[in-house]
Ligand SMILES: O=c1[nH]cnc2c1ncn2[C@H]1C[C@H](O)[C@@H](CO)O1
């Protein structure tokens with residue numbers, strides 16, 4: 001007999017999160033308090049529930065560009081060391097309480113320098129916050145390993161600098177690099193020098209691609225830039241055709257992505273909000289999982305999507321009828337794809353993930 005699949009039991013399952021934005025995951029209460037403390041006076045509401053609702057509703061725009069506008073408020077209060085430490089510490093605690101055992105959380109250092117912090121100070125503040133949050137989580141009985149990914153904004157021109165920062169901090173829990181922001185009109189090849197530098201440094205990176213723009217963006221991210229993983233990558237389905245007997249035909253790019261086991265960092269609710277997927281039930285994750293692409297489940301922005309790893313997995317269970325074996329498969333895919341040394345990945349798989357799911361399957 002297996003444990004019943006409910007939000008409560010799924011919360012206890014070990015989960016791995018590869019795609020979560022620090023500035024997309026603030027607690028509404030924290031946002032309100034930090035705004036008060038730092039003199040940020042542009043919040044749309046100062047009542048936590050209404051503010052949470054405002055984010056979720058504003059982010060349901062069907063457009064990535066409009067979705068991204070909501071970040072002005074979160075980034076607005078994350079401009080000093082103490083505020084950043086608090087947000088990062090709470091992030092670690094919230095993920096741990098949600099059953100996340102390993103996380104790579106990203107943020108763009110260049111967005112947090114409005115009040116004079118240097119890029120390095122921003123990174124150090126986040127890392128200090130993660131360390132404090134990890135200790136607090138352990139005291140509450142939750143074990144988490146949380147690391148950072150440094151993001152460069154694709155419309156800006158600081159990617160090489162941010163890539164160098166990621167390499168400088170690689171031995172202090174900075175796992176790798178990413179580019180984010182509006183995708184249409186800002187192809188990843190604009191940042192080729194940053195990616196070439198990272199490859200020469202044997203460093204890891206992921207690229208947001210195939211979310212608000214299609215196959216050319218995915219192709220550039222992989223074949224020009226050399227991305228290790230794809231942020232979302234939802235539009236890879238455009239290269240797959242289904243015959244009416246249900247057989248799938250993969251184009252050359254889709255075949256490459258599957259053959260090379262390129263991890264897809266999918267975030268179902270976020271993808272519906274930005275229009276990358278029609279609904280959870282129609283999300284490409286269903287077909288991509290059936291075809292055994294290396295799919296992972298992620299939150300993207302917990303505040304804007306009003307979600308957690310537990311709610312995303314629960315939504316998939318409801319939409320696709322997944323069982324514990326499927327949730328374990330997503331989790332193993334994510335752990336195998338983490339920017340963490342092989343032996344450490346294996347240890348989390350053997351010591352935490354496999355025993356965790358074995359217990360739930362036989363509860
Ligand atoms: O889903 C996303 N696609 C592209 N960019 C995004 C997404 N979610 C957040 N961002 C942007 C807005 C944040 O300010 C930035 C760094 O976390 O990354």
Ligand SMILES: [Zn+2]
Nearest residue numbers: 180208231300
């Ligand atoms: Zn993202």
